[in-house]
Structure formats: structure tokens, C-alpha cells
Amino acid sequence: MRYDMDEFHEVAAVVVKYNKHLKGLSAGRLAHDMVALAHSMDKPGYTATAGYMLTVFNHPEGGLGCKPSISHIIF
Numbered sequence: 062m063r064y065d066m067d068e069f070h071e072v073a074a075v076v077v078k079y080n081k082h083l084k085g086l087s088a089g090r091l092a093h094d095m096v097a098l099a100h101s102m103d104k105p106g107y108t109a110t111a112g113y114m115l116t117v118f119n120h121p122e123g124g125l126g127c128k129p130s131i132s133h134i135i136f
Contacts, residue, residue, distance in 0.1 A: 062100055062117075063126040069095050072113050072129040079135050080112040099127040109134070 073091040077083050083091065091111075098108065099115050105125065107116045112135030120126035 076112040
């Protein structure tokens with residue numbers, strides 16, 4: 062799976078700041094958990110939970126890619 066770890070860290074930093082249920086969780090730990098969830102996805106699609114969304118797609122260079130984003134439900 063192809064992804065940019067910096068993107069995961071940036072999204073995780075916002076999510077832990079605004080999701081009151083994740084207080085005490087570090088952005089690094091959440092980013093790691095997000096990547097683990099992405100790796101559990103074996104086909105294109107998306108999942109949203111805890112204030113973020115992961116979009117898995119067919120990467121142009123082959124295999125799957127994943128982009129994290131902040132879910133609107135966090136606000």
C-alpha cells in the first residue's frame with residue numbers, strides 16, 4: 062500500500078486536538094493506528110471513524126494507495 066506518512070501525522074494531529082474522546086492519545090500513536098486500519102483494507106473504498114476518513118484507491122503506479130482526511134463530523 063502506498064501512502065504519505067506525513068499526511069497521516071498531519072491529519073492525526075488535528076483529530077487528537079478536536080476529538081474529545083481521544084484526549085491523552087498522541088498524534089503519532091493515532092497515525093500508526095490509522096495506517097494499520099488502512100492496511101486492513103484490501104480493495105478500494107473508504108472508512109470513517111473517530112473524526113477521520115481513510116480513502117483507499119487503485120494507485121496509478123500499481124497496488125493500492127491511501128489518503129487520510131479529516132471527517133466533517135469532528136466539528
